[in-house]
Amino acid sequence: MKYFIIALQFLTVIRLSRDVQVTPKDLARSMGYFPMIGLLLGFVLVSLNLLLSSILPSSVVNGILIATLIICTGALHLDGLADTIDGLAGGNTKEEILRIMRDSRTGAIGAVGLIMVLLLKYVSLINIPDEIKNQVLIAMPVISRCSMVQVCFFSDYARSDPGIGSPFAYYLGKREFSLATITAFLLSLILLGVEGIIVITVIGITTWGLFSFYRKKIGGVTGDTFGATNEINEVLVLILTLSLLNNG
Numbered sequence: 001m002k003y004f005i006i007a008l009q010f011l012t013v014i015r016l017s018r019d020v021q022v023t024p025k026d027l028a029r030s031m032g033y034f035p036m037i038g039l040l041l042g043f044v045l046v047s048l049n050l051l052l053s054s055i056l057p058s059s060v061v062n063g064i065l066i067a068t069l070i071i072c073t074g075a076l077h078l079d080g081l082a083d084t085i086d087g088l089a090g091g092n093t094k095e096e097i098l099r100i101m102r103d104s105r106t107g108a109i110g111a112v113g114l115i116m117v118l119l120l121k122y123v124s125l126i127n128i129p130d131e132i133k134n135q136v137l138i139a140m141p142v143i144s145r146c147s148m149v150q151v152c153f154f155s156d157y158a159r160s161d162p163g164i165g166s167p168f169a170y171y172l173g174k175r176e177f178s179l180a181t182i183t184a185f186l187l188s189l190i191l192l193g194v195e196g197i198i199v200i201t202v203i204g205i206t207t208w209g210l211f212s213f214y215r216k217k218i219g220g221v222t223g224d225t226f227g228a229t230n231e232i233n234e235v236l237v238l239i240l241t242l243s244l245l246n247n248g
Helices: 002-011 024-052 058-073 076-090 094-102 108-127 130-153 166-171 174-192 194-218 223-247
Strands: none
Touching: 002 024, 024 058, 024 130, 024 166, 024 174, 058 076, 058 108, 058 130, 076 094, 076 108, 076 223, 094 194, 108 223, 130 174, 130 194, 130 223, 166 223, 174 194, 194 223
8 A cells, every 4th residue: 555655646636644654666666556546547537527427518528527637646747748848849969958858947849739738638538439438538547657657667767866757767676567567458458448458559669669769869768758658648548549449
């Protein structure tokens, strides 16, 4: 339970206990439970969808669902996405990119990236059929949070000085990687059947591509790139599901 609580408190705004003593290794070990936090977030989204669908238009409900996910996570991953886009767009060298990523201000290109990601989520949710929507609302945060574990496992930490992502990159082990991957794989199969396996496989390939890109540009990963990976893959889960449904 300790590692689950650490993961919950890191990935969400929920604070169950302030007395939990956390070491850098504990943070890394908590990554094995990242998909379970995604499962919990998925249950929140499904509950809200079931509650509101009978009294509000689906377009409004979808907006509320996206806003709820942002609130529950404290916009942590969106902030990482904006910083990553700003850094990659504005820097020519590794040092410049990392310096821009650490700047708390959001640039124009980062803001555009945020808008596009949120817009793609909204438009995709509108087109997800009602009969499978609840399964997708759970699968999306589960698979995307697993992808953060995967990109971290294969990467070095990009910065020479400590940052929010350094404990994860330094101490993440095979056990946590395996637990997260197996959990996400089984949940994808249960929720979406064969299509779920296809989706998580494509997400895995995409995550490998992101890892390779980060390594080429900055020599590894940072806390910001973890957030960017999560947001990119949340969108891809929705788009891939729609593609499979349209071709099925």
